[in-house]
Amino acid sequence: METMGTVKTKANKAVRLLQPTSKTKCAFGFSHVPNAATLEALEEAEHPENLKSYNSVAEMLADILK
Structure with missing residues (x-):
């Protein structure tokens, strides 16, 4: 059985993970x-x-799978 302190710590961590940061803000204002x-x-x-640019999807897949 979890103590009240453990539950509170887990809840605080979950809230921190869900709070948006500059890196997790999406274009439409949603966060993940x-x-x-x-x-x-x-x-x-x-x-x-x-970043690499590719002329075709096949070229990209070949690079990924090599």
Whole structure:
């Protein structure tokens, strides 16, 4: 059985995770809890010179699967 302190700590953590930050605000003002891949994509988007461009989906898939 959980103590009241444990329940309160878990509730506070859940609220913090759901509060939007500058990195988790979406275009329409909604927020979400990002996973590691989302955070990585956001960081890559801040530096577009590091992103690859592809001429076709097949070329992109070949690069992903290699």
